[in-house]
Amino acid sequence: MQIELKDNIKRRNRTNGRFRYLIIAGAAVTVIPIFLIVGNLALKGYRQINIAFFTEPAPDTFQAMTAASSGEIIPGGIANGLTGSLLMVLAASLLAIPLGLMTGIYLYENREKRYAGIIRSLTEILQGVPSIILGIIAYIWVVKNITRGYSALAGSVALTIMMLPLIIRSTEETMLMIPTTIREAAFALGVPYYKMIYKILIPVSFSGLATGVLLALSRILGETAPLMLTALGSPSISFDITKPVSAVPLLIWDFYNDPNMVNLVWSASLFLMVFVLSMNLLSRRIASKRKYI
Amino acid sequence: MNGDRVTKALLFISSLIILLLSAGIVLSLTGGAIPAFKEYGLGFITSTVWNPTSGSEEYGAMPFIAGTVITSVLALIICIPMAFSTSLFIAEYYRGTRTAGILRSLVDLLAGIPSIVYGFWGFYALRPLLISTGLTDQGFGVFTASLVLAIMIVPYATSLSTEIISMVPAELKEAAFSLGATRREVIFSVVIPSARSGIVASFILALGRALGETMAVTLLIGNANLIPKGLFAPGNTMASVIANQFGEADGLKMSALIAIGLLLFVITALVNAAGKLIVKRFA
Numbered sequence: 001m002q003i004e005l006k007d008n009i010k011r012r013n014r015t016n017g018r019f020r021y022l023i024i025a026g027a028a029v030t031v032i033p034i035f036l037i038v039g040n041l042a043l044k045g046y047r048q049i050n051i052a053f054f055t056e057p058a059p060d061t062f063q064a065m066t067a068a069s070s071g072e073i074i075p076g077g078i079a080n081g082l083t084g085s086l087l088m089v090l091a092a093s094l095l096a097i098p099l100g101l102m103t104g105i106y107l108y109e110n111r112e113k114r115y116a117g118i119i120r121s122l123t124e125i126l127q128g129v130p131s132i133i134l135g136i137i138a139y140i141w142v143v144k145n146i147t148r149g150y151s152a153l154a155g156s157v158a159l160t161i162m163m164l165p166l167i168i169r170s171t172e173e174t175m176l177m178i179p180t181t182i183r184e185a186a187f188a189l190g191v192p193y194y195k196m197i198y199k200i201l202i203p204v205s206f207s208g209l210a211t212g213v214l215l216a217l218s219r220i221l222g223e224t225a226p227l228m229l230t231a232l233g234s235p236s237i238s239f240d241i242t243k244p245v246s247a248v249p250l251l252i253w254d255f256y257n258d259p260n261m262v263n264l265v266w267s268a269s270l271f272l273m274v275f276v277l278s279m280n281l282l283s284r285r286i287a288s289k290r291k292y293i
Numbered sequence: 294m295n296g297d298r299v300t301k302a303l304l305f306i307s308s309l310i311i312l313l314l315s316a317g318i319v320l321s322l323t324g325g326a327i328p329a330f331k332e333y334g335l336g337f338i339t340s341t342v343w344n345p346t347s348g349s350e351e352y353g354a355m356p357f358i359a360g361t362v363i364t365s366v367l368a369l370i371i372c373i374p375m376a377f378s379t380s381l382f383i384a385e386y387y388r389g390t391r392t393a394g395i396l397r398s399l400v401d402l403l404a405g406i407p408s409i410v411y412g413f414w415g416f417y418a419l420r421p422l423l424i425s426t427g428l429t430d431q432g433f434g435v436f437t438a439s440l441v442l443a444i445m446i447v448p449y450a451t452s453l454s455t456e457i458i459s460m461v462p463a464e465l466k467e468a469a470f471s472l473g474a475t476r477r478e479v480i481f482s483v484v485i486p487s488a489r490s491g492i493v494a495s496f497i498l499a500l501g502r503a504l505g506e507t508m509a510v511t512l513l514i515g516n517a518n519l520i521p522k523g524l525f526a527p528g529n530t531m532a533s534v535i536a537n538q539f540g541e542a543d544g545l546k547m548s549a550l551i552a553i554g555l556l557l558f559v560i561t562a563l564v565n566a567a568g569k570l571i572v573k574r575f576a
Binding site for chain 1: 296297299300301303304305307308310311312314315317318321322324325374375376377378379381382383386396398399400401402403405406407408409410411413414416417418444447451475476477478480501504505506507508511512532535536539540550551554557558561562565566569
């Protein structure tokens, strides 16, 4: 039997080269949007960013209209959004960070149990729930039954449920990287269980835990949809957790719906994006500089 | 010891809260959806009429289910070549180089941009561009929303498939190279077959993301309560109709919106579970 050995290596090399360029082109297309978005926002948004932008609440339509028609910078800023975001994120962190850490440690300590497996799966499901649904939930639980009206508390509850799975998973994953010998050494010395947790487990994995918390914060800071259903928005600065408040992403939505305030949307979006991205980068930086784990 | 017992109890209680939270979410959604399902039965899911005019109120979820599925699948189709080439770039062609590291961080940055910023950018920067191509008059609609959605889900698809592709054993690839295969042939005959399930899972998980995306879609899809008639026709997704109409809803309409939320919850949970299952079983 005669086997035909014919190699068309030239053609194969050509397709090989072409495929490589195709991959490079595809990767380039993927990163182009980030430059477009950052460039676009920076170019159109920087004009409005001044001190008043951070210290004054949002202007009303009329002020914006007069300024826009005379070509001036729109007065006012996003102070009411900043305080509202701060209030809700703070409240959500107070609930979600301890609860998330404890659940994460529980999952780590009881890895083999069936019950822990169920909790782990539930956490994964919770992480996949679209944020708008958490808005509905916070509306049903808090707006309808507790504060009887839109409130910062409802917004915080929605953000808490968003943060929880992120913190739980990062806690468990971080702890899994701790060498078990450290634990065993502590137990061998007769250290009680709870001391082992907060004198060894938590300090050793601190940078990992901080990364998880920062990532969770950067996720919820930009959330808009659940807040539309819960915190609603407010034109003035307010620190009352039972009353509606604004938030930076909510202000972007308000500005967007008012044709006179387009310039402010660019600035507010620029600010929000820069803030969230720096938090994101900071957490990655911590992660890459970890000492122990 | 007392401290031990308290600590163990605290840890257990916090895990119990997750259980209660999950049960509460399902129960509250179901409870809120009951009036709508009582009124329309399972026909609520298949009905294509959404008419909130009081007196002749009628609600059906089909326009939004269709809108969600069409935009998400289209977004996934746009996203696949981008994510695929990016992960091959990082994990295969320029593996371990500085360029790959930079590309990876840039793609990660895409995941950090808030949804509303994407929507706004799509509205003011991308929409005029699409209008100038002459394909669409208004620039709103399924295609615009899908395009932005695709950019948003690229990082999720890329990070997992990069990881899976870089885990393909070097021995396998070297064996193929030693037989005289070119790089492209190695990729198609060794890398992709052994990473297939992981790559599929990464795209399923990205799809799960796209299904629930709200703000960017709300700003771009055009908000028409009917099944989209074409690629450039306006529509509404399950998430965007909730975002648009929940604020002014009450009674039956609110229940219908919560019912849509319940359906969205079920769909995303199923899609995510499928993705996770594939990852666990094969990767």
